[in-house]
Amino acid sequence: MFLRKSLFYALAGLALLLAVLLLAFAVSLSGLAVPKRTLEQQITLIQPHTEIRLPDNVTGPVPGVLLLHGCGGRRQVQDNYADAIVNAGYAALIINSNEARGIGRLGSMSQVCMALRLLGQERAADIHAGLEIARNHPGIDGDHLALLGWSHGGWTILDALSLAGEGRAPAALRDSPVGLSGVQLALAMYPYCGFPALTDGRNLPAHIPLHAILAEDDVIAPANRCAHRLTRSGPHVSFEIYADQTHAFDEPNAPPLDPRIVYNENAAARAQRRVVELLDERFGENPS
Numbered sequence: 001m002f003l004r005k006s007l008f009y010a011l012a013g014l015a016l017l018l019a020v021l022l023l024a025f026a027v028s029l030s031g032l033a034v035p036k037r038t039l040e041q042q043i044t045l046i047q048p049h050t051e052i053r054l055p056d057n058v059t060g061p062v063p064g065v066l067l068l069h070g071c072g073g074r075r076q077v078q079d080n081y082a083d084a085i086v087n088a089g090y091a092a093l094i095i096n097s098n099e100a101r102g103i104g105r106l107g108s109m110s111q112v113c114m115a116l117r118l119l120g121q122e123r124a125a126d127i128h129a130g131l132e133i134a135r136n137h138p139g140i141d142g143d144h145l146a147l148l149g150w151s152h153g154g155w156t157i158l159d160a161l162s163l164a165g166e167g168r169a170p171a172a173l174r175d176s177p178v179g180l181s182g183v184q185l186a187l188a189m190y191p192y193c194g195f196p197a198l199t200d201g202r203n204l205p206a207h208i209p210l211h212a213i214l215a216e217d218d219v220i221a222p223a224n225r226c227a228h229r230l231t232r233s234g235p236h237v238s239f240e241i242y243a244d245q246t247h248a249f250d251e252p253n254a255p256p257l258d259p260r261i262v263y264n265e266n267a268a269a270r271a272q273r274r275v276v277e278l279l280d281e282r283f284g285e286n287p288s
Helices: 002-030 039-049 076-087 105-112 120-135 152-165 223-230 265-283
Strands: 050-053 062-068 091-095 140-150 183-189 210-215 237-242
Touching (some): 050 076, 062 076, 062 120, 076 091, 076 140, 120 140, 140 152, 140 265, 152 210, 183 265, 210 265, 223 237
Parallel strands (some): 062 091, 062 140, 140 183, 183 210
Antiparallel strands (some): 050 091
């Protein structure tokens, strides 16, 4: 009898927890809990949490790259790519979306990574604010900008592109322009492409080339799912798949004992070189 009661209470507690999680997910998906801000308010939100790095010895404004971290928040991988981007002569703007909202590491893993908070379509507002920050910086050429995002950041970029392709602004913004002025290139590292991401690959704006780097052994954001969606888009969208690599293969501080995320130094270096190569192809070598 005691065991039956214990099992009953355990199952009831599990059902209640599941119901709470489903409710939180539904509220997040509906956008009912999304704060609505003006573009100026969004800039005020993220500007203190946006690090701008400029190359040394430049003689004028240079193209800039907005860097958007994964769901777990800013990690070493963003700094590594920022170093490579700046050394190549471009400006790097690292936007810490989670920190701007007071979301720490625990909240990042338990809420953002579980899609209970800050979906890609909401975070797309950070891109609009970041572009405005870049355009107003004297060291950055606001007509030559690129987006670079990892996982959740890649999802955010795809949603921002989809909204722009449909002539819509992010729901989190009250007064944002519908386009992505100045954006000449979008790069997505193993982006999350499943539900509830907006893009189905057919609504991406043709004037912004998009290139994705996917990982063959990715079980968090499966490469075949994203590849399927991207192949619907047209010649302005391309991707490559890194063989034998997992999700976040370029993150040096990967969680220990997690077989889903394994750092590979050689693949990380290859990906950094590829990003710089794509920037050079779009903006020209030695932009300074």
